[in-house]
Amino acid sequence: MSPLSRAFRGRRRSDADPARIPPGQYVTDDFPVLSAGPTPHRPLETWSFTIQGSIDEPVSWTWEQLQALPSETITTDIHCVTKWSKLDTVWTGVSLDTLLDDVETSAEYVTAFSDGGYTTNLPLEDATGGKAWIAYAFDGEPLAPEHGGPARLLVPHLYFWKSAKWVRGLELRNEDEPGFWESYGYHNYGDPWREQRYAGD
Amino acid sequence: MIELIEETAEATSIVLDLPDRQRHRAGQHVDVRLTAEDGYEAQRSYSIASAPEDAYLVLTVERLDDGEVSPYLVDTLRPGDELELRGPIGGYFVWEEVLGGPLLLVAGGSGVVPLRAMLRHHQAVGSTIPVRLLYSVKSLDDVIYRDELMGMAADDEIDVRLTLTREQPEGWRGYARRIDQELLADVAWPPSEGPLTYVCGPTSFVEVAANALVGLGHDPGRIRTERFGPTGG
Structure with missing residues (x-):
């Protein structure tokens, strides 16, 4: 039970459905940016997406090959561990189900890796079943570099640091391995509805 | 909270005397949680302005007119009031x-x-x-x-x-x-x-x-x- 803050009332938004706001989050209309380092600028000609690790042969897609795959447009709410939530964001990209369709693996975990060296980990079952995408457009426009373009992972049911910016591939793993923020005190799984912000939550 | 220091027209330092203070690393932040009488909560992150060696923990807060937490911290919070903090948080943006x-x-x-x-x-x-x-x-x-x-x-x-x-x-x-x-x-x-x-x-x-x-x-x-x-x- 938190101590009461004397004379605090708060500024609650009345236009947002409280059932859509995880505990401790507030709704913003902006799109804040959180990154640990400089924004990489990757030319599309040298971009590729690779699935590797616990798999017989790594598989790769060029930018053009990714664009040729069936795409989906997803409208979803996103929740950042820094407390903001943004409702009804619209993304376009390729479902990870499509990319993992032909992959035979015994792995139970994936580590997404990105330009700039960023990594994040999640259970494979959170990356499949219509829950995760490689997104390359936001609001119908190409994804801006500061928001993770040319392409980022989109895993909206977990805190947004799991939606790795500048993603370049997935490492399939038999054992879980903490990613970048997960190694710096953030929660290993990161479910916003259970408010799993930091290690130990 | 023991003292407010007006640094500039927009920035105010909040000096906190914490029980069971955990030593932080320079560059880390804390989460501040405010709770209203009806249980409504608002949380924001603020960078720590003080060194680990300083006697008190200091947050410097920029007051945002349309903000929810910063106007409370700057305008309403008074010396002697309690503030709920979580942290220190963050292990990358630190220098030692x-x-x-x-x-x-x-x-x-x-x-x-x-x-x-x-x-x-x-x-x-x-x-x-x-x-x-x-x-x-x-x-x-x-x-x-x-x-x-x-x-x-x-x-x-x-x-x-x-x-x-x-x-x-x-x-x-x-x-x-x-x-x-x-x-x-x-x-x-x-x-x-x-x-x-x-x-x-x-x-x-x-x-x-x-x-x-x-x-x-x-x-x-x-x-x-x-x-x-x-x-x-």
Whole structure:
């Protein structure tokens, strides 16, 4: 039970459905940016997406090959561990189900890796079943570099640091391995509805 | 809470005496949680402005007119009130002497707060690692910790450069524009010296600064950033 803050009332938004706001989050209309380092600028000609690790042969897609795959447009709410939530964001990209369709693996975990060296980990079952995408457009426009373009992972049911910016591939793993923020005190799984912000939550 | 210090028209330091205080690392932040009588809660993150060695924990808060937490902290909170904190949080945007240098700190506006913690820590441990602070701010009146920073600049190891982007006093001979690659080339350590760089400020500021440093040949892996979103305060 938190101590009461004397004379605090708060500024609650009345236009947002409280059932859509995880505990401790507030709704913003902006799109804040959180990154640990400089924004990489990757030319599309040298971009590729690779699935590797616990798999017989790594598989790769060029930018053009990714664009040729069936795409989906997803409208979803996103929740950042820094407390903001943004409702009804619209993304376009390729479902990870499509990319993992032909992959035979015994792995139970994936580590997404990105330009700039960023990594994040999640259970494979959170990356499949219509829950995760490689997104390359936001609001119908190409994804801006500061928001993770040319392409980022989109895993909206977990805190947004799991939606790795500048993603370049997935490492399939038999054992879980903490990613970048997960190694710096953030929660290993990161479910916003259970408010799993930091290690130990 | 034991004291409020008005640093500038927009920034106020909140001095906290914490029971069971956990030692933080310079650059880390805490989460502040406010709870209303009906159980409604609001949380925000604030950078720690004090050094781990300081007697009290200090947060410097920029008051956002349309904010939910910062106006409460600045206008309503009174000495003697309790504040619920969580932390310290964050293990990447921190500087300790073992990480070495030379150190380049680049601040935009209230982005100076965690960098000030690093500077105070640098002084507290008597570090001989050379530091340059580049601080971009609207006017001299908006410089947070002005006297303290000017005092630090007297230290042989610490060099402080201001750029006043909107308004300059008469006879101002320092920089008077938004940061760009040329300005950073002027102030930054040469890439060949392998500086360790921390950039903190609004998103657009951090993008410009970090991109310019990478463009000048700095190793992206040695540039650590912290961005304040438009609602990040």
